[in-house]
Amino acid sequence: MENLKETLEKLFPLNDSEWNFISESLVERNVKPKEQLIKAEQTAPAIFLVKSGLLRVYHLLNGKEISTYFSCDEQFISTYTSFITQKPSYEILEAIEESIVYSISLKTLDQLYKMDSKFEKLGRYIAEQNYLCIANRTVIMQTKSAKDKYLDFIATNPKKIVQQVPQHQIASFLGIAPESLSRIRKEILIS
Amino acid sequence: MENLKETLEKLFPLNDSEWNFISESLVERNVKPKEQLIKAEQTAPAIFLVKSGLLRVYHLLNGKEISTYFSCDEQFISTYTSFITQKPSYEILEAIEESIVYSISLKTLDQLYKMDSKFEKLGRYIAEQNYLCIANRTVIMQTKSAKDKYLDFIATNPKKIVQQVPQHQIASFLGIAPESLSRIRKEILIS
Numbered sequence: 481m482e483n484l485k486e487t488l489e490k491l492f493p494l495n496d497s498e499w500n501f502i503s504e505s506l507v508e509r510n511v512k513p514k515e516q517l518i519k520a521e522q523t524a525p526a527i528f529l530v531k532s533g534l535l536r537v538y539h540l541l542n543g544k545e546i547s548t549y550f551s552c553d554e555q556f557i558s559t560y561t562s563f564i565t566q567k568p569s570y571e572i573l574e575a576i577e578e579s580i581v582y583s584i585s586l587k588t589l590d591q592l593y594k595m596d597s598k599f600e601k602l603g604r605y606i607a608e609q610n611y612l613c614i615a616n617r618t619v620i621m622q623t624k625s626a627k628d629k630y631l632d633f634i635a636t637n638p639k640k641i642v643q644q645v646p647q648h649q650i651a652s653f654l655g656i657a658p659e660s661l662s663r664i665r666k667e668i669l670i671s
Numbered sequence: 672m673e674n675l676k677e678t679l680e681k682l683f684p685l686n687d688s689e690w691n692f693i694s695e696s697l698v699e700r701n702v703k704p705k706e707q708l709i710k711a712e713q714t715a716p717a718i719f720l721v722k723s724g725l726l727r728v729y730h731l732l733n734g735k736e737i738s739t740y741f742s743c744d745e746q747f748i749s750t751y752t753s754f755i756t757q758k759p760s761y762e763i764l765e766a767i768e769e770s771i772v773y774s775i776s777l778k779t780l781d782q783l784y785k786m787d788s789k790f791e792k793l794g795r796y797i798a799e800q801n802y803l804c805i806a807n808r809t810v811i812m813q814t815k816s817a818k819d820k821y822l823d824f825i826a827t828n829p830k831k832i833v834q835q836v837p838q839h840q841i842a843s844f845l846g847i848a849p850e851s852l853s854r855i856r857k858e859i860l861i862s
C-alpha cells in the first residue's frame with residue numbers, strides 16, 4: 481500500500497484519517513492473464529489502480545479486438561465512458577499478464593469527494609489522463625505514417641508497455657496491420 | 672452573468688466572495704463569425720464558457736478542415752489537449768456565428784483551485800465532458816453506418832448545433848462525405 485500512498489501524495493497531501501479511509505476502502509485483487517475485470521455490456525463498477533502487472537481495454541470491431549488503452553504500474557484504468565456515465569459498456573478491461581490492482585468503487589470515490597473536495601483533484605487527474613490518451617491516439621491515427629505512429633508510441637509510453645504488450649495488440653491500438661508493425665520494428669532495430 | 676452563476680451552481684454552491692472573485696476574473700468577449708479565439712500552433716491560454724452563439728474546434732488534415740468539437744450556450748470549449756498540457760496546439764478554436772464567451776484563464780482556474788478545492792469539481796466536469804465527446808465520436812466513427820452516425824449526432828447534441836452548424840462541418844465531424852450527409856438528411860425528412 482505504500483506505493484499507492486506515494487502515488488496519491490503526488491496529487492495532494494493526505495492526513496492520517498484520510499489515508500486510513502482510503503486504505504480501508506480499497507480492495508486489492510489478483511488478476512490472471514486474460515481474466516476480464518470488466519466484461520462487455522457491464523457497467524463499470526470501479527476505477528482500478530495498477531499495483532503491478534499489465535492490463536488493457538479493448539472492444540470488438542467486426543470480430544477483431546481493437547485495443548484502446550494500456551496500463552501498468554501506478555497507472556489508473558477502467559472502461560471509462562461506462563464509469564462516468566454509469567451505463568453498460570461495449571469495452572472490456574482485461575489483464576495481459578498476472579497483475580495486482582486496487583479497486584476504487586464509484587461509491588468510495590463519491591465518499592471521498594464528500595469527505596474533502598480536494599479528492600476532486602483525483603477525479604480531474606484521471607479524467608485528464610484518459611482524455612489525453614484518447615485524443616493523442618485519435619490524432620496520430622489520422623495524421624501520421626505507420627512508422628511515425630510507432631515511434632510516437634515508444635516515446636509516450638512506459639518501457640514496460642512498449643516491451644511487454646503483444647505486438648498485435650499494439651498494432652490494433654495504432655490502427656496498422658501486424659505485418660507492418662513487424663517490418664517497422666525490424667527497420668528501427670537495423671537503423 | 673446571471674446565466675453563468677446558474678450554470679456553475681449546478682456544479683457546486685457559491686458564496687458571495689467566491690462569486691465576486693469569479694465574476695471579476697472572467698473576461699467577456701465578443702467574437703465575430705470565423706474569428707479564431709485560439710490559432711494553430713498557439714498554446715491554449717483559457718477555457719471559454721459560451722454565453723451565446725456557436726463555436727467549433729477543428730484541425731487541418733491534408734488541407735481539409737476536420738471539425739472535432741461544437742459548443743453553444745452554457746457549454747465549455749477550448750483546444751483542450753493544449754490547455755491541459757500547455758503545449759502548442761494543431762487545433763483551432765473558431766466562432767461559427769456571432770458569439771459572446773467568458774474567458775477563464777489557466778491562471779484564474781489555478782487560483783480557484785487554491786481558493787477552495789471544490790472548484791476542482793469544475794475541472795473534473797470539463798475534463799469528463801471533453802472525454803465523453805471524443806470517446807463517443809471515436810466509437811461512432813468506427814462502428815456505425817453513415818445514417819446511424821447522423822441519427823446519433825441528432826440524439827446527443829443540442830438542437831442549435833444540429834440545426835445551425837453548416838452541413839459540411841457536421842460531415843467532417845462524423846467522417847462522412849458531405850454528399851452522403853445531404854442524402855441521409857433527405858431520407859430522414861421523407862421517412
